[in-house]
Amino acid sequence: MTETTSQPIPSQSKRNMFQQLELDVRLLGMIGAFVILCIGFNILTDGRFLSPRNLFNLTIQTVSVAIMATGMVFVIVMRHIDLSVGGVLAVSSAVMALVQTKFLPTYLGLGFDHPLTWIIAIAIGLSIGTLIGAFQGWLVGYQSVPAFIVTLGGFLVWRNYGWLFTSGQTIGPLDKNFLVLGGVSGTMGEAMSWTIGVVAVAISLWAMVSSRRGRIQHGFPAKPAWAEGIVMGIVTCAILGFVWILNSYDIPSRKLQRMFEAKGEVMPEGLEVGYGLPISVLILIATAIVMTVVARRTRLGRYIFATGGNPDAADLSGINTRLLTVKVFAIMGFLCALSAVVASARLQNHTNDIGTLDELRVIAAAVIGGTALAGGAGTIYGAILGALVMQSLQSGMAMVGVDAPLQNIVVGSVLVFAVWLDIQYRKRLGAKI
Amino acid sequence: MTASEVKTAQQRRIDGDTPLVELKDICVSFGGIHAVDHVSVDLHPGEVVGLLGHNGAGKSTLIKVLSGAYQMDSGEIRINGNKAEIHNPRDARSYNVETIYQTLALADNLDAASNLFLGRELITPVGLVDDAAMEAECRKIMGGLNPNFSKFAEPVSALSGGQRQSVAIARAVYFNAKILIMDEPTAALGPQETQMVAELIQKLKAQGIGIFLIDHDVHAVMELCDRASVMKNGQLVGTVNIDEVTDDDLLSMIILGKVPKQAVA
Structure with a gap:
């Protein structure tokens, strides 16, 4: 075999100070936009936007979408899409609500606010989310049904299972220990x-x-x-x-x-x-750390990015891309259920419309955060920052008193503008889009 | 290793030694079209066998059966005389069959080290991917293969054609390949890089590696190969010893499907 001569390492003297920091320019741009947004709203609201109270609420409100956005990064990096996240969130929330208010206290006789109730409810909820995700992943990976179709169907199917189970009623109040995971109460x-x-x-x-x-x-x-x-x-x-x-x-x-x-x-x-x-924020931080480690330091993450970059190459390298698809959708389903815990605990009830339109917020957060729909590129922290930008925009406009239709017009336009900007940036770098 | 101790590939064939690889009576069809129709070829250690033919002659399909990318409908693969079960690329790798694909099969968004080790990552004791160790190995092997290579931190999409080719070659050579499949390895290369590939083939031959070389270019095959098998319309026209035929003989095999009488191997 070849000799063990190492490469001479090129000198770095030519690089300027800024480059030597090796900061992610894209991340800096996003943070810059976020800061400008915050200062702007702060001026318009006479200092209310950057008050500790509002920042606290903003953080809590972002958690649910941000958790799901980290999973959406994997899905989109694999060149798929998941339109069913709001529906999976809703059905997981419905099942958990029923388990902790009806099934465990009444049928099993544990009584209300039993110390085991919240754990059992969450375990069941997370399993259901994961199973639904894995099932959708199986349809995509092994049965070759496009993810768009599978999850478009799931968008209709899962939320309405939740409706069926609860007969459309609002279920609550939820278990006392469960509510701690929602934000203000914990x-x-x-x-x-x-x-x-x-x-x-x-x-x-x-x-x-x-x-x-x-x-x-x-x-x-x-x-x-x-x-x-x-x-x-x-x-x-x-x-x-x-x-x-x-x-x-x-x-x-x-x-x-x-x-x-x-x-x-x-x-x-x-x-x-x-x-x-808030405990919900700690859950988000833990999720972000785990997902980042998975993305960067495990084989699973390496294969997800390789498959997104070139599915044929991944196949030829002996990677089981079908099973990988199942895993990625199962992770997404798990995170939807985790979001359901945080969202229903924050609202203190399970309502029929929980997580409505979340699929669009989650996809928008991932995409604003720099995840490329063509696959192969995306970061976890970007998606979380994307979720934060979306939430700030929405709650800032509500505080300023922008009319509801105008709010949606602005959010929609910002989404398209952000992606356009990203494409221009990549073009200047000479990368393929 | 001195030359006197080692039999040449030609000598092995004459002695009737067990070939390194035997593809026997292989058939592959796609929806009624016989892409490969009862084809048999073999390969000895230290030998380069060229596979020639027009586009669609079936040479890539035949070789993808060996690399695990396609499943054969009937036939048999023997490696060192034993029947080999190859159902996917992972199986092929377990028999030390490595392939350099025409498309290079690189994940453009990952760096050279990640591509080199794709599917066979080095891991730390806790099971995480060991990027530092992989980059170190990658620097070592690229240093020997292509000393001008320096873009270790960038995704391979930022590399030139020749550099990408060296990553693909490094991947095939690094993992102790015994059988190497090269699918038009010089198609995208300039003259200098083509020369590099030719030298590499000589080096690998000397190590006793058997190489299947798929190529359009008759001159390249004449220069690099010991034998050539020519395919046409999914069938094997014939296999000849390179030193017993001319360019024109090979061309007439490719175009007309005629085997020169004096040169059947």
Whole structure:
């Protein structure tokens, strides 16, 4: 075989300061647009848009769509589409609502708010979502029915199964422990949130240092130390800033008073307690981390991107692309059910129209976040940022008092504009679209 | 290894040694069309056998049976004399059959190392993909194969035709191939890179690897191959020793389907 001569490593002196930071230009553009959007709305609403209260609500409202958008990235990267996510969310929510309000308390006799109820309900809900996803994936992968058709059918089928099961009724109130996962009713408090924030910073910095050490050990080109330091500083500020914002939103004193009364204590005069990190946001963060690791560091993720880039090449490399399709749709179904947990817990009930039009929001979030419909390209963090941009746009316009039809016109136009902009950017890079 | 100890491929054939690969009586049809019609070819270690024929003659289809991309309807594949079951590309790889496809079969959105190891990633003890180790291996092998190669971080869509070809070749050679299939390896290459492929073939031959070379170009086959099998309309016209025929003999086999009488191998 060939000799073990390594490549000479080209010098980096020609690159400018900005390039040495190796930041994702596209991500920067998206963050820039988001910042401009926020400042604009903040001016129009006399400072209400960037108030801790609104940012807290915005975060909670984004979670459900953002969780599903991470799965949609995989689906779209594989050159498929899933129009059924809102329907799968609805049927999972319906089943979970029935399990925790009818089946377990009454038929099994566990009673209301039993400590096991929420776990059993969620386990059943997640299994149903995963099974539906896997079934749709089987139709696409093994039966070669186009994903557009399978999930268009699913769009009609699954939501209406939910309707059938619940006879169209609103089911609630949901289990007390279940509601904690929705947002306002389940937050970590200030001290715990700071702890989580500091741990998160420590882990991110450690990951960056060890990755840098790995590159240097192998003799690969690495960023200069100062660039690495700047990126680390940005990451630290972002994480701690996020925690600070969520901690600054204080629990209203009336509500606080009631909480103390419930425990039979008296609230101290002038006490201020922040909400801190909502548990639903922690679920989103955990999902994002897991999905990013899957995308970048596992064979499954590598095969998903390879298949999206060139399905024939993936086949010829011995990758079972049919089974891969089933897995990707099963992941999507699982995430729909996870979103159903967060969404129904936030609304405190299961309603018939839960998740209506979510399929379009989720696809829009993934696409605004830079996922290419042609397949092979997309990032998890991009999709989450896309979901955040969409939600900010919508709630910002509502706060400003834009008429409902105009809101939809703007959102639709922004979607098309964002994709157009992305195509122009890629053209300038000379990449194929 | 000295030349005196190693039998040439020709000597092995004369001695009646077991061939490295035997494709026996292979039939493949697509909806009533016999793309490959009772074709038999064989290949010895250290030998290059050219497969010639017009477009649609069935040479690519025949070879895709060996690489696992297509299923045969009837026939038998023997490797080192034992019957081989090849139903998909993964099976083929387990027999050390590696293929360089005409289309290169690269995932354009991934970098060179990811393509090199696609389907056979190196993993860390916890089961995650070990990109650093793969990039290190990739730099090593590309250093020997194509010293000008430097774009390790970019997706292969950013590479030139020759560089993409070297990634595809590296992928086939890296994993201890015993049997190598090259489907028009020089079709997209300039003269310099074609020369590189020719040198590589000589090097692989010396290591005892058997190579099937599919090509349109009679001159390339005359230069690189030991034997040539010519196909026409799904059937085998004949197999000849290259040093016993002329360019014109091969051309008349391809065009007219006639075998020169003096040169049946």
